[in-house]
Amino acid sequence: MAVASRSAGASRAEVAVRGLERSFGHVRALRGIDFELGVGDCLAVFGPNGAGKTTLLRVLAGLLRPQRGQVLLGGVPMERADARHRRQVGFIAHYSLLYDGLTAAENLRFYARLYGIDEGASVAERALGSVGLGERASDLVGTFSRGMVQRLAIARALLHGPTVVLLDEPFSGLDQRAAATLRELLLRLRAERRTMVLVTHNIDEGLELATHVAIQVAGRFTEFGPLAGGLADYRARYAGATAARA
Amino acid sequence: MTPVESAERALRRAVPWIATSLALIAAVYVRALAFTPAEAAQGPAQKIFYVHVPSAWVAFLAFGIVGGVSLAYLLRKDPRLDLLAESAAEVGMVFTSVVLVTGPIWGKPIWGTWWTWDARLTLTLFLWFVVLAYLVLRGAVNEPERRARYAAVLGILGALLVPFIYASVYLFRTIHPMPVILRAGGPTLPGAMLATLLFSIAVFTLFFGVLLYYRYSLARLADARADAAAERRDA
Amino acid sequence: MHDLLRVTWAVAAKDVLLEFRSRTAFVSALVFTALVLAIFNFARDPTAVSARDLAPGILWITFTFAGMLGLNRAFALERENRALDGLLLSPASRTAVYLGKVLANLAFVGAVEAVALPLFALFFNVPVLPVLGPLVLVIALATLGFVAVGTLMSSMAVNTRLAELMLPVLLLPFLVPPVTSAVQMTAQLFAGRPFSEALGWLRLLVGYDVIFVAACILFFESTIEE
Numbered sequence: 001m002a003v004a005s006r007s008a009g010a011s012r013a014e015v016a017v018r019g020l021e022r023s024f025g026h027v028r029a030l031r032g033i034d035f036e037l038g039v040g041d042c043l044a045v046f047g048p049n050g051a052g053k054t055t056l057l058r059v060l061a062g063l064l065r066p067q068r069g070q071v072l073l074g075g076v077p078m079e080r081a082d083a084r085h086r087r088q089v090g091f092i093a094h095y096s097l098l099y100d101g102l103t104a105a106e107n108l109r110f111y112a113r114l115y116g117i118d119e120g121a122s123v124a125e126r127a128l129g130s131v132g133l134g135e136r137a138s139d140l141v142g143t144f145s146r147g148m149v150q151r152l153a154i155a156r157a158l159l160h161g162p163t164v165v166l167l168d169e170p171f172s173g174l175d176q177r178a179a180a181t182l183r184e185l186l187l188r189l190r191a192e193r194r195t196m197v198l199v200t201h202n203i204d205e206g207l208e209l210a211t212h213v214a215i216q217v218a219g220r221f222t223e224f225g226p227l228a229g230g231l232a233d234y235r236a237r238y239a240g241a242t243a244a245r246a
Numbered sequence: 247m248t249p250v251e252s253a254e255r256a257l258r259r260a261v262p263w264i265a266t267s268l269a270l271i272a273a274v275y276v277r278a279l280a281f282t283p284a285e286a287a288q289g290p291a292q293k294i295f296y297v298h299v300p301s302a303w304v305a306f307l308a309f310g311i312v313g314g315v316s317l318a319y320l321l322r323k324d325p326r327l328d329l330l331a332e333s334a335a336e337v338g339m340v341f342t343s344v345v346l347v348t349g350p351i352w353g354k355p356i357w358g359t360w361w362t363w364d365a366r367l368t369l370t371l372f373l374w375f376v377v378l379a380y381l382v383l384r385g386a387v388n389e390p391e392r393r394a395r396y397a398a399v400l401g402i403l404g405a406l407l408v409p410f411i412y413a414s415v416y417l418f419r420t421i422h423p424m425p426v427i428l429r430a431g432g433p434t435l436p437g438a439m440l441a442t443l444l445f446s447i448a449v450f451t452l453f454f455g456v457l458l459y460y461r462y463s464l465a466r467l468a469d470a471r472a473d474a475a476a477e478r479r480d481a
Numbered sequence: 482m483h484d485l486l487r488v489t490w491a492v493a494a495k496d497v498l499l500e501f502r503s504r505t506a507f508v509s510a511l512v513f514t515a516l517v518l519a520i521f522n523f524a525r526d527p528t529a530v531s532a533r534d535l536a537p538g539i540l541w542i543t544f545t546f547a548g549m550l551g552l553n554r555a556f557a558l559e560r561e562n563r564a565l566d567g568l569l570l571s572p573a574s575r576t577a578v579y580l581g582k583v584l585a586n587l588a589f590v591g592a593v594e595a596v597a598l599p600l601f602a603l604f605f606n607v608p609v610l611p612v613l614g615p616l617v618l619v620i621a622l623a624t625l626g627f628v629a630v631g632t633l634m635s636s637m638a639v640n641t642r643l644a645e646l647m648l649p650v651l652l653l654p655f656l657v658p659p660v661t662s663a664v665q666m667t668a669q670l671f672a673g674r675p676f677s678e679a680l681g682w683l684r685l686l687v688g689y690d691v692i693f694v695a696a697c698i699l700f701f702e703s704t705i706e707e
Contacts, residue, residue, distance in 0.1 A: 026472050026475075063707065114568065379651050392707070399703050403630070
């Protein structure tokens with residue numbers, strides 16, 4: 001599968017990335033990433049540790065500025081500190097971005113205020129209900145189990161109704177039940193036609209959700225394209241790509 | 247020429263300049279000790295003034311450079327500016343320390359104590375703490391881009407702080423007069439002494455420039471080498 | 482503008498709520514205050530050094546060091562679960578985040594000062610009530626100065642290898658102008674001297690606040706954005 005070529009001119013794709021480069025000192029984490037996703041696409045990014053997958057997500061989320069290259073959301077370049085872009089993006093990681101010392105409801109109400117969501121209290125209440133945490137609204141997040149924390153983190157990430165959702169190893173540390181709940185939530189997101197970029201080590205889960213697949217090795221995509229071929233096919237190619245690196 | 251080679255060449259170019267500056271400093275000493283009259287009240291101890299005052303001037307110059315270059319770095323994000331700021335801070339630290347050491351050496355034979363809270367010396371002491379904070383901060387951050395950003399912010403704020411510390415120290419002194427042992431003299435200095443002082447200031451400034459260039463070139467060389475090593479690893 | 486205020490208030494309220502629930506920094510600050518009082522009262526010879534002469538200096542040492550216990554906490558609490566990323570992901574302006582943190586820190590330090598000042602008046606036998614108005618003004622101005630700079634410094638210190646040790650190293654030189662002014666003015670007030678004599682220090686303090694609050698607002702984004 002060929003790496004997608006850079007398209008000249010403006011792009012109407014939901015997410016477009018061009019020539020992304022980012023280093024940390026002499027470590028070159030991203031060495032030229034290009035791809036495009038349409039509305040409702042879900043890109044699963046696989047790759048060995050240290051390939052720069054988290055760095056890629058953080059750049060897409062606006063947490064890191066690239067040293068070269070561009071990210072475009074809906075055709076509009078994402079320059080730094082752009083409030084409009086931040087409203088479009090939701091970020092779910094294996095850490096929760098929540099305050100253990102606040103209750104679930106307080107956490108969500110705080111985020112509602114950060115995003116300027118009207119009627120934050122009722123939006124927060126509904127969000128809690130939608131992830132099955134309605135009864136635990138007044139409990140401190142510090143008392144939650146890992147699975148509950150992850151559900152709350154998803155509620156937080158989706159509170160402002162983002163059209164692009166970024167997920168950094170969301171399944172890590174979850175037991176089977178929690179993973180199943182997460183899977184359902186992600187399938188629901190796909191059904192809602194949100195554009196997603198998912199970084200995961202869990203190839204099965206990733207392939208189930210994905211419409212597109214990329215393999216990232218040493219800061220570059222060695223593969224990118226729509227999902228085609230079977231699971232075994234991908235496993236073999238993935239093993240090949242990571243072995244070549246090592 | 248590869249970046250490593252050009253950095254090595256820059257370093258070698260500095261060497262004759264260092265030799266010249268050191269020779270000139272020796273010339274300053276000779277002139278100060280042998281060819282300049284001693285000050286009436288303070289005697290030979292006063293001659294350290296020809297090292298003390300130029301070092302203070304250079305320390306402030308270094309401070310200003312760190313502040314200005316730091317601002318430039320935040321605007322342009324060029325890593326070379328960060329290396330320049332780091333070099334200026336280190337060399338400036340050396341000269342600030344010289345001021346702090348020569349001050350008491352000057353004061354002791356005249357007043358009998360190593361330290362008084364003389365206005366200028368106190369000011370220099372606080373500036374020494376700021377440069378120290380800058381260097382400690384640099385040493386405590388692992389990631390190069392973050393280190394450069396943090397150092398730049400501290401450099402700018404530190405430069406902004408200088409006039410306020412100056413004002414604090416001098417306002418304190420007008421209310422609580424302290425012995426002023428380190429009298430520079432200023433425009434009332436007789437001709438020969440003024441000439442020596444100006445000569446010394448010029449030489450010290452030259453020496454500072456040379457040291458700065460050398461230190462900066464060392465930093466560029468280390469950077470070029472690390473870059474080359476990283477490229478070999480990735481290839 | 483409305484957004485800025487809303488976010489500033491949200492961040493400040495969240496920080497105050499978190500500190501109120503855990504109380505660790507506040508209790509440490511009170512313990513520190515009590516320690517300082519005890520040591521200075523029992524360790525000095527009452528006939529040799531008058532309490533009134535020592536009081537302004539000791540008061541400000543207490544305020545600043547107790548204040549640093551709170552300042553350390555300001556960004557440390559954003560480290561758990563990487564909550565700071567949550568703030569940065571949102572469209573909230575970085576300036577609003579900074580101001581919210583400053584506000585929360587002011588509340589913290591203000592609370593410590595409100596407890597410490599009456600205790601000092603009592604134990605050092607200094608006439609606080611007659612000069613309460615000007616004294617509160619001096620305390621407010623100096624506290625604003627050192628909290629503004631301290632908040633910025635703590636945003637950097639929290640990401641260094643030395644963390645809690647780093648903050649005093651970074652901050653102490655910056656405390657010289659505001660704390661010197663505050664100590665001098667406090668001493669003059671306690672000595673019953675007319676406030677007009679302290680105008681030089683007041684100008685210095687106000688100038689410091691204006692310049693450094695503006696500079697910290699300007700440069701905060703550089704410490705937090707990658």
